[in-house]
Amino acid sequence: MSYVTFQDVCKYYHMGSQTIAAADHVTFTIKQGEFCVVVGPSGAGKTTVLNILGGMDSCDEGTVLLDGRKVSGMNEKELTSYRRHDVGFVFQFYNLVQNLTALENVELASEICKEPLPPEQVLDSVGLSARMDNFPAQLSGGEQQRVAIARALAKNPKILLCDEPTGALDYSTGKTILRLLQDCCRNMNKTVIVVTHNQALTPMADRVIHIHNGSVASIEENQTPIPVEQIEW
Numbered sequence: 001m002s003y004v005t006f007q008d009v010c011k012y013y014h015m016g017s018q019t020i021a022a023a024d025h026v027t028f029t030i031k032q033g034e035f036c037v038v039v040g041p042s043g044a045g046k047t048t049v050l051n052i053l054g055g056m057d058s059c060d061e062g063t064v065l066l067d068g069r070k071v072s073g074m075n076e077k078e079l080t081s082y083r084r085h086d087v088g089f090v091f092q093f094y095n096l097v098q099n100l101t102a103l104e105n106v107e108l109a110s111e112i113c114k115e116p117l118p119p120e121q122v123l124d125s126v127g128l129s130a131r132m133d134n135f136p137a138q139l140s141g142g143e144q145q146r147v148a149i150a151r152a153l154a155k156n157p158k159i160l161l162c163d164e165p166t167g168a169l170d171y172s173t174g175k176t177i178l179r180l181l182q183d184c185c186r187n188m189n190k191t192v193i194v195v196t197h198n199q200a201l202t203p204m205a206d207r208v209i210h211i212h213n214g215s216v217a218s219i220e221e222n223q224t225p226i227p228v229e230q231i232e233w
């Protein structure tokens with residue numbers, strides 16, 4: 001049973017007389033609990049796909065479903081509720097509130113949700129139990145990204161969307177963050193979708209969606225995904 005469905009999704013940007021198809025009949029499915037990597041070169045349309053799935057952008061044609069609910073065609077109010085309750089976001093640059101502690105950053109997210117997880121418990125699960133009262137500036141990049149992941153998880157979302165989550169981190173810290181995302185998938189049964197330009201990450205995924213020129217070039221399913229520690233790039 002598919003949990004996420006994209007069926008012939010199109011998104012056009014108009015630049016003067018030119019029309020750019022950032023998504024050109026994108027079709028794929030993702031199952032519940034899968035770790036999915038969306039990979040492709042710069043400008044391929046990865047972020048466009050993620051933004052449409054995350055309810056931050058709408059598509060011009062096609063159908064988007066999450067857990068049996070139609071996301072395409074939602075009005076602004078429905079999209080706000082969808083973003084708030086159903087989707088956890090992790091971005092490249094963490095986007096933490098600088099004058100709030102790690103704990104307060106996570107509480108901020110859980111306060112606007114229907115069935116949040118306890119913030120302390122989630123921070124503990126990402127390995128930050130000792131740093132809850134620190135401000136972002138007192139934390140390393142990797143630790144800040146852990147706070148951002150905890151903030152996303154505390155909402156208890158249906159899917160976790162991660163856009164280049166290791167883009168601002170060094171090699172080994174990046175690996176620990178990917179490991180954490182892989183653990184969220186395996187241990188918390190979260191459906192995790194990671195957008196990256198890094199082809200080397202594909203063996204760690206259950207499902208790989210290759211995007212080129214706004215279209216799906218190919219989809220692979222790995223029967224035996226590899227722990228990220230065993231991947232070198």
Ligand SMILES: Nc1ncnc2c1ncn2[C@@H]1O[C@H](COP(=O)(O)OP(=O)(O)OP(=O)(O)O)[C@@H](O)[C@H]1O
Pocket residue numbers: 013014015020021022040041042043044045046047048049197
């Ligand atoms: N708001 C916009 N207005 C005009 N064109 C846009 C807009 N957003 C994206 N595009 C174009 O759509 C195409 C796909 O962009 P997108 O950001 O989805 O690619 P990407 O694969 O995520 O790239 P990157 O890895 O560099 O972030 C590109 O040609 C981009 O220039």
